[in-house]
Amino acid sequence: MCYSLDIRNRTAERTNKMKLKQLESLLGNLQQFHNPKIELEQYPTGAHIASRMLYTAENSFDDVCGKVVADFGCGCGTLGLAATLLDAEHVIGIDVDDESLEIASVNADELEVELELIQSEIKNLPWRGLSHHLSNLLSIIFVASQAVYSLHKTSTREHIKRAALRDYNASSAEVLCELRYDLPKLYKFHKKKDVDIAVDLWRFVPKANQES
Ligand SMILES: C[S@@+](CC[C@H](N)C(=O)[O-])C[C@H]1O[C@@H](n2cnc3c(N)ncnc32)[C@H](O)[C@@H]1O
Numbered sequence: 505m506c507y508s509l510d511i512r513n514r515t516a517e518r519t520n521k522m523k524l525k526q527l528e529s530l531l532g533n534l535q536q537f538h539n540p541k542i543e544l545e546q547y548p549t550g551a552h553i554a555s556r557m558l559y560t561a562e563n564s565f566d567d568v569c570g571k572v573v574a575d576f577g578c579g580c581g582t583l584g585l586a587a588t589l590l591d592a593e594h595v596i597g598i599d600v601d602d603e604s605l606e607i608a609s610v611n612a613d614e615l616e617v618e619l620e621l622i623q624s625e626i627k628n629l630p631w632r633g634l635s636h637h638l639s640n641l642l643s644i645i646f647v648a649s650q651a652v653y654s655l656h657k658t659s660t661r662e663h664i665k666r667a668a669l670r671d672y673n674a675s676s677a678e679v680l681c682e683l684r685y686d687l688p689k690l691y692k693f694h695k696k697k698d699v700d701i702a703v704d705l706w707r708f709v710p711k712a713n714q715e716s
Contacts, residue, residue: 521562521569527589528555534611536580537604544601549582553655553683557645557705558586560680561653565707568592572648576626581608581619583645588617600625651709658682658702674708681705 531551540546549557562568569591575584578597585608587595597619599605605621612619644654652674656664661679668677685703 522589524555524559527559527586528552530589530615531555531582531586533614534580534582534585535607536582538607539603541601546579546601546604547687548579549655550686551582553685553703553705554582554586556681556683557653557655558583558590560705561645561647561651561707562590564680565651567647567651567653571650572596574598574646574648576644576646578608578621579604581611581621584608584619585611585615585617587645588612588619589615594618594620596620596622598622598624598626651707654706654708655683655685655703656706658704661704664704664706668706668708672708673711675711676707676709678707679704680707 528551531554534551536548537546558568568587570593573584573587573592573595575581575587575595575597578584578599579601581597584595584597595618597605597608599608599621600623602623605623608619608621612621644652646652665677668674681704683703683705685701687699687701
């Protein structure tokens with residue numbers, strides 16, 4: 505459940521906006537990693553979480569519609585595509601893995617939306633190398649120097665807050681809601697059929713963009 509939706513939802517002002525359930529249903533039809541690569545930590549964000557992540561960014565903070573959005577480590581494009589469906593002005597998906605980008609491109613065609621895809625290795629991506637430091641960052645999306653949204657295990661909440669404010673130049677670091685990240689059995693070392701992990705949806709604001 506996304507608690508922030510109850511508190512801050514401004515949907516009433518936006519009658520022409522896509523409904524949350526409609527967004528979730530469209531994202532639920534997307535193709536995901538065909539051959540997930542553990543070394544790239546390829547876990548797809550499910551439609552339930554992805555829809556709430558972007559819906560909250562839009563309806564609580566006006567961070568999507570008309571904005572430029574970058575989806576770092578976009579995989580098969582779920583988060584970026586959710587942004588296009590909520591009328592982001594331009595969405596760029598960046599990933600190191602060609603195979604995932606091809607799937608993202610097919611997904612964009614299926615939805616008949618524009619998604620610019622860039623194959624590039626992102627240095628200093630918090631979940632690569634720094635993952636012990638920033639603790640299991642699962643997905644991240646960046647809104648035109650306005651805010652960064654990411655998902656982290658709830659168990660690491662205090663650590664994330666300290667690191668964001670102290671080491672990552674954030675002026676604010678806010679947990680918007682708690683969600684359940686449903687991780688399907690993708691790799692051989694996974695013992696259970698699926699695992700439900702408690703995650704926080706974070707919104708970080710960079711210092712230069714601190715609102716007065
Ligand atoms: C946890 S998955 C998230 C995928 C997608 N954002 C989603 O929400 O479904 C991480 C993604 O980051 C990509 N990735 C990992 N390391 C990367 C790097 N150094 N540069 C660019 N992409 C990277 C992987 O290929 C994978 O698609």
